[in-house]
Amino acid sequence: MIKKFLFSTLFVFLLVSLTTTSCSSDDSGKTEVIVPGPTPGPDPGTNPNPDPNPDPNPDPDPDPTANVIGYEHKVLLEDFTGTWCGPCSVFLKALGELEAAATNDKVVIAAIHCGDRMEISTPFFPFYKLMKKKIENETITDTYSIPFAIINRNITWGYPPTRYLDQPASLVKEMSPIGIKFTSELNGTTGTVKAEFAFKADYSDLKYMIYVLEDNIVDTQVGFSGNYNHKDVVKATVDSFSGVVIPSEKSKTDVGFESNTHTVKYKAANVSNLKVVVAVLDKDGNVLNVQEAKANTTKNFVTITE
Template identity: 30%
Template sequence: MKTANFLKMMMLFLAIGITSCSSNSTDDGGGSGSGNGNGGGSSALTLEVSKSRVYESDAVTFTVRDANGANVTPASVITVDGTAISGSTTIFTSTGVKSAVATIGSETSNTLSVEVISPSFTTKALIEDYTGAWCGWCPRISQGIIDVHNSANGDDVIAVAVHNGDAMAFPLESQMRSQFGVTGFPTGILNRDVRWASVSGDAMNISQPLSLLNTTREVGLAINSSLSGNTVTATIKVGFDFDQSDLKLVAVLLENGRVESQTNYTNNFGGGSSIPNFVHNDILRASFTDIFGDVIPATEQVADGVYTASLSVTVGSAVNTADMDVVAFVVDASGEVVNVQKAAVGTNKDFD
């Protein structure tokens, strides 16, 4: 009899234990569901940002996600340096490191830092002037370049004269013409992207190249050069405000002050059919790099970094070495100029 009672008690204890374990294993936090911050660890918020380093004028967009990765931005309050922003997109009005966080009810996200900077570099533009001393309409662009340089900020538009069929001809000009679709003279190409438009037989559209100065550039250049005999050595630096990719560096040598007769069909420079003592400037004489650019290593194209190239080139004895310039520019993957710099040989032109 005692044995039977003992067995009944054992069965009762086992039943209670099994029932207790089953109840604990199916506990879902009271059935409150996920994503409401009340259970299951699903209330965690993650704050993301479209850019972590921006200019003052750039918009940044924040995104808030719950623990399941769902976008809960519309239900969130996002604050930057303790002040709530309207919506999820904002433009910063001052520089510095900004601290952002998101909340939904009592739940708080991670804290993100956004660095806001001012542009480091002056925007400059490039005119490549396809010309020749035999070309009667070419003084139209020569005059146009003078008019640009006489305009406000016009010195930030840098000219390179690519000569054809005369004593100043550049050996690679045919490859350049082929690359950029130049089929006639004169032709002006702006930033290796668009053609410079004329407004008459005598004048160019001056506002067109000047308008290129209105875009903020994330890349800048510095040039330091010296002359020894007929060899020019140049140190070119490329600076980056933000991470970049697929950029190339082009560096060329120009000659100034070359006096050669110039055929003229325009009313410029006195209007004569020939200008016997025409002063040619910005003559493309040599290239330190591939004329279409040397690749800048990907590891060097980083925010707040500087890439340095040491280059040299030797020019012929006919070149006026007393008045030469180095022009360096960066092109993107499409070949378009990103930014450009110019400095007289023998001088140091820092980032500006």
């Protein structure tokens, strides 16, 4: 009888002990049952099947410009003109046809006015003489004759130009090793331009040239009845027509160069008609590449990739 009592007492004691290990009570007398949760799984942000032999020297993130092999190429057509010049109307008509052509976005036009109220403060005559000597081997003393239109500062636009409308675009290349980027902030009388250049070849003795142009200037023009709507009129140039030096150590493959912020002064009839042109010249003054954009915008590099 005593053995049965002891066995029963021991059984009750063990049962109570097991119950108290799976419950807890607070001072209010309430009992909270502790229910075991599921076994934690792997962190969802980790790889559930990690590489047992990770590469101790993984490749860096790829360079987004690594597959760039070149940049968009355009040509520059500069037309020496004047409102008083009768024969210049022939070139103006041809320029109108050229701008309407399908290839017009590959030809950048700059009209350099001579001897009229659209002539800029930077003297054009030294540049005119230089181009006449360089391209036509003509020595100019103190007079000039226009029209005179040149492409990339190394050939003349054929005459009559209406028969040579395809000539400028025929000089456009599939790509250029030189990329041009620039931004401008212009108002009615002054502004700033800053340019950046990228290279996929090694160069030396380069320069860059900057124009501010204005479209839709209404003025007279001999050869046209009434007023004429002049386009691509050069209003200002940075430093000179000859350009600003690019340091040779900065014109190497994948090096690049940023210009200073240049201040330009002019008088615009309408700010919304202003444009900026930036060109790169070689050591002989030939235009290697040129780009154009509306004022107060950023013209980014136009890249050609593999």
